[in-house]
Amino acid sequence: MNYLNCFLKGVAKDFIATPMLHTVTILTIALSLLVTSAFGLFFFNINQVFYTWKQGIRIMAYVSPSVEKVNVDMLKNQIQTLYGVNKIEYISKDAALDFMKNDMHQADILSHLKDNPLPASFMIHVKPTAKTWEMVERLATQIKMMPEISEVEYGKGWLERITSFMTFFRITCIAIGTLLIITTLFVISNTIRLVFYARRDEIDVMRLVGATRWFIRIPFYLEAIIHGLVGGMIGLSILYGLFYYLTIYNFPVWTTDLFHPNFFSLHVIGMLILMSMGIGWAGCYLSLKQFIKL
Amino acid sequence: MLETNNDHIIQMYHVYKQFGDKDVIRDVTMNIRRNEFLFISGPSGAGKSTMLKLLYAGERLSKGQIIVDGLNIVRMKRRNIHRLRRRIGIIFQDFKLIRTRSVYDNVALVLEIQGLPRRMVERKVQAALNRVGMSGFANVFPPSLSGGEQQRVAVARAVAADPSIIFADEPTGSLDPDSAAVILNLLDDYHLSGGTVLFATHDISLIEHTHRRVVYLTDGNISENGRPPFLSTQYKTG
Numbered sequence: 100m101n102y103l104n105c106f107l108k109g110v111a112k113d114f115i116a117t118p119m120l121h122t123v124t125i126l127t128i129a130l131s132l133l134v135t136s137a138f139g140l141f142f143f144n145i146n147q148v149f150y151t152w153k154q155g156i157r158i159m160a161y162v163s164p165s166v167e168k169v170n171v172d173m174l175k176n177q178i179q180t181l182y183g184v185n186k187i188e189y190i191s192k193d194a195a196l197d198f199m200k201n202d203m204h205q206a207d208i209l210s211h212l213k214d215n216p217l218p219a220s221f222m223i224h225v226k227p228t229a230k231t232w233e234m235v236e237r238l239a240t241q242i243k244m245m246p247e248i249s250e251v252e253y254g255k256g257w258l259e260r261i262t263s264f265m266t267f268f269r270i271t272c273i274a275i276g277t278l279l280i281i282t283t284l285f286v287i288s289n290t291i292r293l294v295f296y297a298r299r300d301e302i303d304v305m306r307l308v309g310a311t312r313w314f315i316r317i318p319f320y321l322e323a324i325i326h327g328l329v330g331g332m333i334g335l336s337i338l339y340g341l342f343y344y345l346t347i348y349n350f351p352v353w354t355t356d357l358f359h360p361n362f363f364s365l366h367v368i369g370m371l372i373l374m375s376m377g378i379g380w381a382g383c384y385l386s387l388k389q390f391i392k393l
Numbered sequence: 394m395l396e397t398n399n400d401h402i403i404q405m406y407h408v409y410k411q412f413g414d415k416d417v418i419r420d421v422t423m424n425i426r427r428n429e430f431l432f433i434s435g436p437s438g439a440g441k442s443t444m445l446k447l448l449y450a451g452e453r454l455s456k457g458q459i460i461v462d463g464l465n466i467v468r469m470k471r472r473n474i475h476r477l478r479r480r481i482g483i484i485f486q487d488f489k490l491i492r493t494r495s496v497y498d499n500v501a502l503v504l505e506i507q508g509l510p511r512r513m514v515e516r517k518v519q520a521a522l523n524r525v526g527m528s529g530f531a532n533v534f535p536p537s538l539s540g541g542e543q544q545r546v547a548v549a550r551a552v553a554a555d556p557s558i559i560f561a562d563e564p565t566g567s568l569d570p571d572s573a574a575v576i577l578n579l580l581d582d583y584h585l586s587g588g589t590v591l592f593a594t595h596d597i598s599l600i601e602h603t604h605r606r607v608v609y610l611t612d613g614n615i616s617e618n619g620r621p622p623f624l625s626t627q628y629k630t631g
């Protein structure tokens with residue numbers, strides 16, 4: 100308790116003595132965290148859209164016109180055994196025609212027809228798992244091999260493109276995040292080094308009168324962790340400001356039934372700030388290890 | 394080898410110190426008794442400061458053995474140096490006060506690093522400042538004090554935590570004779586209250602008329618009996 104008091108007093112004095120140095124350090128952390136977590140937030144929301152969208156992925160399997168009478172239950176069971184199938188709906192020829200007439204307002208064109216030209220079909224809902232597009236492709240091939248099925252339809256191109264975009268985006272995020280974290284580490288460790296040299300005489304005296312090495316080190320760790328904490332809070336506040344401005348305040352149209360942009364949960368915010376403090380700690384550790392001999 | 398001896402607070406046994414290939418301390422063997430007031434003298438560059446540094450582990454010795462207040466300096470790890478430093482007080486020619494801390498905080502530091510409760514720190518700092526007659530300057534910063542006053546603060550800092558030894562390296566070197574006498578008196582007080590003092594100086598006037606033991610260093614070697622030939626005063630220990 101006595102120690103803590105002393106440390107905090109020292110840290111406060113340090114911030115007052117060299118305000119620019121500390122401000123710049125904190126802003127650097129804030130900026131890195133802002134950029135990294137902005138990417139993260141974007142990814143997080145895109146991912147949600149993608150997930151919602153994946154839940155809607157269906158394969159349409161059209162029954163061959165040469166098949167006279169469809170054994171619906173048997174085919175359903177057969178398809179159900181395939182991997183990745185979530186739900187199957189049978190759409191008979193009549194149901195397909197009704198749908199055309201009512202839901203798509205094509206009644207006048209279709210009313211002239213004597214025969215129903217539409218095939219019966221199965222609508223297969225796919226389970227929304229991570230590797231969906233490969234799974235959907237395999238599933239489609241397997242269904243197409245069934246003799247009763249003439250044709251299979253699914254959004255192959257789209258799926259493929261979005262999946263690879265997401266992968267690319269994730270890798271970019273991680274790369275940028277890593278780069279920024281490394282930069283931040285250097286900035287912090289450099290700041291700690293400068294603070295150390297600025298207080299060199301004082302530290303020599305402390306050592307001479309019998310301070311332990313930890314007594315001397317702890318204030319530096321405290322400073323670096325405070326940099327991380329304050330920088331993290333500033334970075335996330337700016338991000339929230341931007342998020343609020345861009346979504347809720349300015350463009351509420353972005354919010355649809357399918358897509359509702361979300362900010363990080365409190366849990367994630369806590370983790371990010373802890374991470375930021377951790378980076379402060381690590382920067383200080385590097386500095387003390389590399390430059391500073393006690 | 395060296396055996397711990399309760400009468401001897403400092404024991405040096407065939408101590409060597411080299412900087413590069415230059416011997417600064419050569420084969421020094423000597424004991425210092427508890428509650429002794431000892432002068433270490435010799436010309437500039439003789440190795441007085443270096444010898445004190447070896448004793449407070451500011452430098453590592455090259456060869457030999459040193460025991461200070463029961464602690465083996467050679468075997469001591471860097472992270473344990475504070476144990477030695479807390480038993481000693483050190484005074485320098487250039488005071489080594491922290492310029493950005495008040496007189497009070499400078500003295501309080503040696504007590505705070507030991508984790509003493511604030512009330513006790515306050516009491517001990519007050520007592521130490523009273524002892525050196527500087528209690529009126531508690532909130533002043535060192536750069537606005539005179540040299541003599543700064544050195545008094547340094548003495549207060551050195552005695553605040555009740556150390557068993559004080560090392561003084563030219564403590565009067567940058568002071569006028571009156572201030573020097575004040576510092577010398579303060580060290581005498583500390584000595585009378587039971588402390589051990591090692592006082593390094595090249596100022597002959599300080600040691601000419603002393604009845605105390607003087608160890609004379611030349612080229613890193615101590616003179617036999619600790620008395621340089623040109624000083625004829627009777628050898629006595631204090």
Ligand SMILES: Nc1ncnc2c1ncn2[C@@H]1O[C@H](COP(=O)(O)OP(=O)(O)OP(=O)(O)O)[C@@H](O)[C@H]1O
Pocket residue numbers: 412413417435436437438439440441442443444595
């Ligand atoms: N860190 C060091 N590296 C190299 N040489 C050193 C170092 N410290 C001291 N010396 C040398 O050791 C010798 C003794 O130095 P020291 O400071 O102990 O002398 P001194 O007796 O205290 O002199 P003075 O009376 O001027 O203070 C000098 O020649 C000095 O140049």
Ligand SMILES: [Mg+2]
Pocket residue numbers: 441442443562563
């Ligand atoms: Mg010297």
